[in-house]
Amino acid sequence: MLELKGLNAHYGKLHVLHGLDLSVPEGQRLGIFGHNGAGKTTLLRACLGDLETCDGHVAYRGNPIKVSEVHHNVGFGMAFVPQGNNVFRDLQVQQNLAIAGLKHDASARKKAFDEVYGLFPLLAERSEQIAGSLSGGQQQMLALGMALMTQPSILLLDEPTIGLAPVIVRDVLASISEINRTRGTTVIIVEQNVQATLKNVDRAVVIKSGRIIYDGASEDLLKQESLWELF
Numbered sequence: 397m398l399e400l401k402g403l404n405a406h407y408g409k410l411h412v413l414h415g416l417d418l419s420v421p422e423g424q425r426l427g428i429f430g431h432n433g434a435g436k437t438t439l440l441r442a443c444l445g446d447l448e449t450c451d452g453h454v455a456y457r458g459n460p461i462k463v464s465e466v467h468h469n470v471g472f473g474m475a476f477v478p479q480g481n482n483v484f485r486d487l488q489v490q491q492n493l494a495i496a497g498l499k500h501d502a503s504a505r506k507k508a509f510d511e512v513y514g515l516f517p518l519l520a521e522r523s524e525q526i527a528g529s530l531s532g533g534q535q536q537m538l539a540l541g542m543a544l545m546t547q548p549s550i551l552l553l554d555e556p557t558i559g560l561a562p563v564i565v566r567d568v569l570a571s572i573s574e575i576n577r578t579r580g581t582t583v584i585i586v587e588q589n590v591q592a593t594l595k596n597v598d599r600a601v602v603i604k605s606g607r608i609i610y611d612g613a614s615e616d617l618l619k620q621e622s623l624w625e626l627f
């Protein structure tokens with residue numbers, strides 16, 4: 397579904413990703429882990445074409461991802477939830493969702509609303525609440541709901557549980573698994589909460605200094621003693 401070949405990324409003289417190869421099949425839940433600064437967010441941005449200074453090949457369902465054409469690339473069915481501050485804080489919950497679903501006609505938008513409210517009943521209960529007054533975990537659910545309003549085939553999530561209490565972390569990760577189970581949506585999730593995330597992904601990739609140093613089944617990652625220091 398998503399294919400990266402020989403991906404290099406730079407910020408000025410800083411060489412961040414070094415010839416990465418990665419192939420993600422339809423319906424997979426992939427967790428990407430690694431130290432701060434390892435290049436995880438950069439990798440997500442490259443998948444979207446949101447990085448001018450990268451080279452290599454990125455394709456989504458056979459469509460080449462063109463650099464600097466994010467608006468075009470998301471049209472292939474990609475949704476990206478960036479780290480933090482990802483809702484319109486001064487607008488109501490339902491207004492946030494409506495904006496995210498603007499590309500749809502009225503009937504597709506209603507279907508998307510029904511799906512989001514079905515997955516996150518709390519968003520239906522709080523539909524008129526101002527988003528900035530939701531708790532951190534609720535805002536994260538709204539951000540996921542906004543991504544779902546686009547009816548994506550792949551979700552790219554950058555640390556969706558950052559700053560949340562452990563019990564809420566579990567809820568948010570379970571919601572992501574539920575989205576994958578009910579819609580078949582492919583998920584790529586960058587996370588620092590490694591142990592909690594491993595319970596909700598099929599495959600784990602560990603990046604160190606812009607290179608993949610582990611790629612395997614999620615349940616096997618914790619058996620790799622040489623990687624424990626990362627966690």
Ligand SMILES: Nc1ncnc2c1ncn2[C@@H]1O[C@H](COP(=O)(O)OP(=O)(O)OP(=O)(O)O)[C@@H](O)[C@H]1O
Nearest residue numbers: 407408410412430431432433434435436437438439
């Ligand atoms: N816009 C930018 N300009 C210059 N350097 C950048 C930029 N964005 C990221 N970097 C640098 O690139 C490297 C990789 O950053 P990236 O955000 O991809 O790492 P990460 O693995 O997502 O880290 P974290 O877990 O802390 O979010 C870091 O050294 C970072 O300082």
